[in-house]
Amino acid sequence: xxxxxxxxxxxxxxxxxxxxxxxxxxxxxxxERTPIPxxxxxxxxxxxxxVALGYRPEDALREAERCLLCKEAACVxxxxxxxxxxxxxxxxxxxxxxxxxxxxxxANLLPAICGRVCPQEDQCELVCPVGxxxxxxxxxxxxxxxxxxxxxxxxxxxxxxxxxxYRIGVVGSGPAGIACAADLAKAGCEVTIFEALHAPxxxxxxxxxxxxxxxxxxDAEMENLTRLGVExxxxxxxxxxxxxxxxxxxxxxxxVFIGTGAGTPRFMGIPGEALxxxxxxxxxxxRCNLMGALQFPKYDTPITIGSHVAxxxxxxxxxxxxxxSLRAGAEKVYCVYRRTRQESPARxxxxxxxxxxxxxxxxxxAPVELLDDGEGAVxxxxxxxxxxxEPDDSGRRxxxxxxxxxxxxxxxxxxxxxxxxxxxxxxxxxxLELDERGYIATDDDLSTSMAGVYAGGDxxxxxATVILAMGAGRTAAGxxxxxxxxxxxxxxxxxxxxxxxxxxxxPRERNHVRLRLPPDHTVPEPALSGSGSQEG
Amino acid sequence: MSDTRYLFKRGKTWWVKISVPPSLRPALGYDLRRSLxxxxxxxxxxxxxxxxxxxxxxxxxxxxxxxxxxDPKPVQAxxxxxxxxxxxxxxxxxxxxxxxxxxxxxxxxQFVLVISHxxxxxxxxxxxxxDREAGTITLVVQAVGKTTREMQxxxxxxxxxxxxxxxxxxxxxxxxxxxxxxxxxGLGVASIYPQVRAxxxxxxYVIGVVGFRNRELIxxxxxxxxxxxxxIICTDDGSAGxxxxxTKGIEAAIEEHEDxxxxxxxxxxxxxxxxxxxxxxxGIKTTVSLNPIMVDGTGMCGGCxxxxxxxxxxxxxxGPEFDGHQVDFDHLMGRLRRFIEQEKQALxxxxxxxxxxAAP
Numbered sequence: 001x002x003x004x005x006x007x008x009x010x011x012x013x014x015x016x017x018x019x020x021x022x023x024x025x026x027x028x029x030x031x032e033r034t035p036i037p038x039x040x041x042x043x044x045x046x047x048x049x050x051v052a053l054g055y056r057p058e059d060a061l062r063e064a065e066r067c068l069l070c071k072e073a074a075c076v077x078x079x080x081x082x083x084x085x086x087x088x089x090x091x092x093x094x095x096x097x098x099x100x101x102x103x104x105x106x107a108n109l110l111p112a113i114c115g116r117v118c119p120q121e122d123q124c125e126l127v128c129p130v131g132x133x134x135x136x137x138x139x140x141x142x143x144x145x146x147x148x149x150x151x152x153x154x155x156x157x158x159x160x161x162x163x164x165x166y167r168i169g170v171v172g173s174g175p176a177g178i179a180c181a182a183d184l185a186k187a188g189c190e191v192t193i194f195e196a197l198h199a200p201x202x203x204x205x206x207x208x209x210x211x212x213x214x215x216x217x218x219d220a221e222m223e224n225l226t227r228l229g230v231e232x233x234x235x236x237x238x239x240x241x242x243x244x245x246x247x248x249x250x251x252x253x254x255x256v257f258i259g260t261g262a263g264t265p266r267f268m269g270i271p272g273e274a275l276x277x278x279x280x281x282x283x284x285x286x287r288c289n290l291m292g293a294l295q296f297p298k299y300d301t302p303i304t305i306g307s308h309v310a311x312x313x314x315x316x317x318x319x320x321x322x323x324x325s326l327r328a329g330a331e332k333v334y335c336v337y338r339r340t341r342q343e344s345p346a347r348x349x350x351x352x353x354x355x356x357x358x359x360x361x362x363x364x365x366a367p368v369e370l371l372d373d374g375e376g377a378v379x380x381x382x383x384x385x386x387x388x389x390e391p392d393d394s395g396r397r398x399x400x401x402x403x404x405x406x407x408x409x410x411x412x413x414x415x416x417x418x419x420x421x422x423x424x425x426x427x428x429x430x431x432l433e434l435d436e437r438g439y440i441a442t443d444d445d446l447s448t449s450m451a452g453v454y455a456g457g458d459x460x461x462x463x464a465t466v467i468l469a470m471g472a473g474r475t476a477a478g479x480x481x482x483x484x485x486x487x488x489x490x491x492x493x494x495x496x497x498x499x500x501x502x503x504x505x506x507p508r509e510r511n512h513v514r515l516r517l518p519p520d521h522t523v524p525e526p527a528l529s530g531s532g533s534q535e536g
Numbered sequence: 537m538s539d540t541r542y543l544f545k546r547g548k549t550w551w552v553k554i555s556v557p558p559s560l561r562p563a564l565g566y567d568l569r570r571s572l573x574x575x576x577x578x579x580x581x582x583x584x585x586x587x588x589x590x591x592x593x594x595x596x597x598x599x600x601x602x603x604x605x606x607d608p609k610p611v612q613a614x615x616x617x618x619x620x621x622x623x624x625x626x627x628x629x630x631x632x633x634x635x636x637x638x639x640x641x642x643x644x645x646q647f648v649l650v651i652s653h654x655x656x657x658x659x660x661x662x663x664x665x666x667d668r669e670a671g672t673i674t675l676v677v678q679a680v681g682k683t684t685r686e687m688q689x690x691x692x693x694x695x696x697x698x699x700x701x702x703x704x705x706x707x708x709x710x711x712x713x714x715x716x717x718x719x720x721x722g723l724g725v726a727s728i729y730p731q732v733r734a735x736x737x738x739x740x741y742v743i744g745v746v747g748f749r750n751r752e753l754i755x756x757x758x759x760x761x762x763x764x765x766x767x768i769i770c771t772d773d774g775s776a777g778x779x780x781x782x783t784k785g786i787e788a789a790i791e792e793h794e795d796x797x798x799x800x801x802x803x804x805x806x807x808x809x810x811x812x813x814x815x816x817x818x819g820i821k822t823t824v825s826l827n828p829i830m831v832d833g834t835g836m837c838g839g840c841x842x843x844x845x846x847x848x849x850x851x852x853x854x855g856p857e858f859d860g861h862q863v864d865f866d867h868l869m870g871r872l873r874r875f876i877e878q879e880k881q882a883l884x885x886x887x888x889x890x891x892x893x894a895a896p
Contacts (some may be wrong), residue, residue: 196834197832237702241637241702242637276873279839280838286831297682300657300882302657302878416838423836
């Protein structure tokens with residue numbers, strides 16, 4: 001049998017065809033990882049267009065060939081949202097791009113976003129067996145390619161949704177909230193997302209700059225969310241407009257998911273932080289990404305980015321702040337970090353991009369004081385050199401100041417990108433149990449101390465990545481389905497020992513299997529058995 | 537040619553008929569039809585298009601109503617409606633907004649963030665009043681910069697604001713403290729009003745001290761009179777009440793009442809500092825409401841950081857009210873000047889645009 005349906009109701013086209021082809025091995029696949037075309041560094045610092053331009057069809061097909069389509073694929077459990085990675089890559093090879101899109105969006109509503117911002121090198125690509133010998137399959141680039149194609153072609157993966165009589169409130173429209181809302185909407189719940197800002201997307205919107213994640217990609221993928229029936233209510237600060245308790249009681253929400261994130265910026269507490277020109281990376285990015293400050297005065301929000309910008313810290317946010325500063329016209333941009341490149345938490349790709357664009361890295365350096373220019377603005381930093389000592393709790397070697405190594409470091413803008421802590425409002429306004437650092441305390445299934453209230457993402461774990469937050473959103477959605485006793489549509493019911501029933505019938509055939517078909521697809525009339533037309 | 541699309545004849549008269557899609561028939565009936573009141577085909581043809589367009593519109597509307605909840609909704613509604621406006625002077629104006637949920641939630645001491653139009657900035661404004669029954673909140677705005685001047689021109693009853701979010705900040709901690717002095721200076725007069733009302737309703741003995749530049753600029757005297765056990769008005773030029781700043785009013789109040797338990801002051805930083813200094817020798821608990829520059833207002837940018845008792849606090853989520861004796865006012869006033877150049881530039885560009893547009 002060459003065709004049929006797998007457990008999830010997808011047609012298994014070509015399963016027989018493959019068997020006839022020679023099996024791919026590490027020797028037969030293309031050896032080199034297909035590079036992604038990029039804007040040259042000299043061009044891109046003058047614009048806000050995307051840096052990585054994305055694969056062309058021939059690139060994608062070549063890269064898809066590099067996947068060995070492992071049976072027990074290690075990459076799937078390594079993905080926080082458990083995308084069927086070999087499945088979608090196989091569809092690409094078969095040039096069934098729509099099929100690939102459907103597989104991707106079953107697990108992840110935001111392929112175009114995740115293909116861009118996920119740290120694949122630490123997740124799926126880290127465990128790819130091709131990577132043991134060669135470079136791993138560029139899973140992220142393929143995901144982005146299919147995601148972009150979906151946006152361009154206007155594809156939507158809206159499954160048949162069987163309504164259930166439950167209302168869910170989701171607090172925060174960032175990655176965690178989006179993922180949770182999507183899963184619950186697919187399970188038939190009536191989902192409303194509450195967003196405090198005036199535009200949805202959370203950190204995707206205010207944090208990640210346009211050249212790494214264009215706003216139109218966010219808009220398009222958010223629209224897919226509303227297509228599932230999710231309502232997004234902006235300008236609504238939960239906790240202040242109404243409390244979590246009110247949501248659960250008088251407002252009639254059967255369950256609530258909190259994904260408010262960790263956005264409170266840290267400062268160092270050194271002298272001179274009040275000076276003009278000293279700001280958090282969050283403020284710089286919010287002003288530029290969300291408020292359009294770089295188009296001042298066409299947009300009303302101002303920003304001051306000087307000619308010598310020093311960014312303290314070396315995470316992804318620091319890279320974003322530096323690269324925005326370059327594009328805003330800063331002459332010199334410095335990265336000042338107290339450890340070395342090895343300990344830097346940023347993605348290697350981000351550091352490389354920043355380097356190419358001309359950021360100057362000052363490793364093993366930390367500011368101890370910010371100096372006044374006499375008019376209330378920062379003129380320079382007094383910095384101290386560090387050396388690496390014994391490993392600390394994070395396993396990284398602890399930076400230790402070298403006595404007497406202080407020197408002056410000229411900078412007229414100092415940006416703090418040294419991490420964030422929990423957003424406060426929910427903690428202030430609910431009786432939810434918090435941990436000692438102010439994050440929401442949850443059990444393993446992400447349930448909080450209040451019945452029917454779940455939390456996930458940065459507000460539980462502290463600052464992490466987009467995809468980990470999305471994974472948490474999906475975990476919480478699963479837990480909410482359990483809590484509300486909604487059948488988990490991801491699992492197909494299989495009675496024990498029922499592989500073959502009486503008379504050779506498969507008893508599963510009697511169960512309803514959900515067919516995932518596009519909304520405009522009409523089911524063809526079943527041909528009458530024994531129709532004589534073919535014979536006659 | 538016998539072009540009779542959408543036309544049919546009943547007796548001798550021409551009618552227009554357009555059939556309704558099956559899904560809409562429960563709402564609209566099988567078809568929409570109307571007499572054109574003519575027996576002449578040519579006249580009927582000419583009259584036809586308008587009627588057909590009207591019917592199409594009715595069908596489209598019915599479809600929208602039917603599909604409403606499943607259609608992708610626009611993320612931003614049409615904005616927030618301004619229901620009333622009142623001008624207190626050539627720079628100070630009041631806006632009343634319809635926002636029932638916000639009116640329900642608002643507490644004294646809280647503020648909202650407003651974006652006036654799509655390209656606008658987020659500006660914090662104290663909630664000057666709220667009416668839970670009418671579902672409205674009141675903001676009092678002073679036209680000082682580009683945004684507030686533009687709002688002065690654009691915002692009239694019936695117009696909308698792009699975004700209004702709140703209530704932000706921790707509400708005032710109003711215990712029935714006995715005798716409480718509420719001080720408002722300039723725009724702060726409006727901001728202090730909800731606290732005056734709440735304190736009086738909580739049973740406190742309320743002394744109001746409000747300061748204006750001159751008699752013409754006085755507003756809400758009646759409102760304050762209703763809720764204050766004693767109201768002291770101060771004017772800079774002496775044209776009404778006490779001649780001098782609000783600190784003179786505070787001194788008068790302290791002199792008259794020995795048992796003042798608390799003082800709450802809202803106004804320009806320099807006034808709040810003076811209030812704090814006036815009460816410091818008497819050891820009266822003093823609360824001030826800080827108004828630094830903010831972006832998101834939810835604790836994420838750190839732009840509104842202030843120093844209170846040597847510690848850094850974010851006014852948007854830790855405040856806006858703090859112990860006036862602990863606040864570092866120099867720090868606050870320094871940081872308020874952060875964008876002074878840009879503010880000037882924005883105002884100039886905007887003013888140029890206005891004169892440019894006015895020219896033929």
